[in-house]
Amino acid sequence: MEYISCKSALSKSRLPGLNYTFNPYVGCKHGCIYCYVPDVLKLNMDWGREVYIKRNVLNILRREVLYKKPGIVGISTSTDPYQSIEKDLEITRRAIMILNSAGFRISIQTKSPLVLRDLDLMNERFDVGFTITSFNEDFRKKFEPNAPSIDERISALEEISSRGIKTWIFYGPVISGFNDSEDDIKNIVLLASKTKSKIIYDKLNIKPKVIKRMQGINIKEVNFKKLINLCKEHSVKYEPAFRGEPYEH
Numbered sequence: 001m002e003y004i005s006c007k008s009a010l011s012k013s014r015l016p017g018l019n020y021t022f023n024p025y026v027g028c029k030h031g032c033i034y035c036y037v038p039d040v041l042k043l044n045m046d047w048g049r050e051v052y053i054k055r056n057v058l059n060i061l062r063r064e065v066l067y068k069k070p071g072i073v074g075i076s077t078s079t080d081p082y083q084s085i086e087k088d089l090e091i092t093r094r095a096i097m098i099l100n101s102a103g104f105r106i107s108i109q110t111k112s113p114l115v116l117r118d119l120d121l122m123n124e125r126f127d128v129g130f131t132i133t134s135f136n137e138d139f140r141k142k143f144e145p146n147a148p149s150i151d152e153r154i155s156a157l158e159e160i161s162s163r164g165i166k167t168w169i170f171y172g173p174v175i176s177g178f179n180d181s182e183d184d185i186k187n188i189v190l191l192a193s194k195t196k197s198k199i200i201y202d203k204l205n206i207k208p209k210v211i212k213r214m215q216g217i218n219i220k221e222v223n224f225k226k227l228i229n230l231c232k233e234h235s236v237k238y239e240p241a242f243r244g245e246p247y248e249h
């Protein structure tokens with residue numbers, strides 16, 4: 001773990017439904033091999049092994065909330081805000097407290113059950129998204145080698161939903177032949193129905209570093225018709241992911 005300094009805390013976002021993004025860390029230990037953050041942000045780091053901690057990000061955030069117009073903040077878009085080190089550092093937790101008391105709304109996206117720690121801070125101005133790419137642990141081990149297990153994510157999603165917090169599922173990237181079987185789709189839709197979550201789906205973002213990490217994996221075009229039909233059948237809301245900014249973990 002290394003510390004770095006940053007110049008700003010809240011960045012303007014072009015993602016739908018988000019006014020700002022907040023990323024407390026650079027890098028992500030989950031090490032998903034499909035992650036296109038290093039390509040988009042042009043990061044030359046050992047992806048999945050290194051994480052840099054923004055040492056001054058909370059001080060800057062405290063200043064920024066005084067003059068920036070309150071809006072919806074995505075936490076986070078180019079890292080998972082619940083890295084294992086977050087358990088000790090509590091940067092994400094303290095950022096949520098700062099944003100909350102300044103009247104900002106918060107949209108969390110994570111793969112980690114550590115988010116449950118911050119349930120006590122959540123209210124009707126929050127939504128929480130879990131990336132659930134498959135119900136198959138073999139898929140998780142191959143594509144998201146260091147990320148929390150699928151079962152942990154499902155339990156955390158169910159817990160948060162049961163507390164009345166708005167939830168959503170990020171089903172992406174969908175990689176044809178690996179996580180788009182009828183069972184995969186059915187499991188995701190039924191979970192969304194049970195937890196009243198919207199599904200945001202995405203295909204693989206093919207970028208140079210992604211291709212390098214996914215060597216040997218045959219990438220084919222994916223079709224979302226079955227997903228959409230099943231969502232309609234179960235009255236589950238769905239939408240395709242916005243493309244152009246990191247938004248996949």
Ligand code: SF4
Nearest residue numbers: 028030031032035249
């Ligand atoms: S996809 Fe998300 S969780 Fe996976 S390595 Fe990238 S930032 Fe981390």
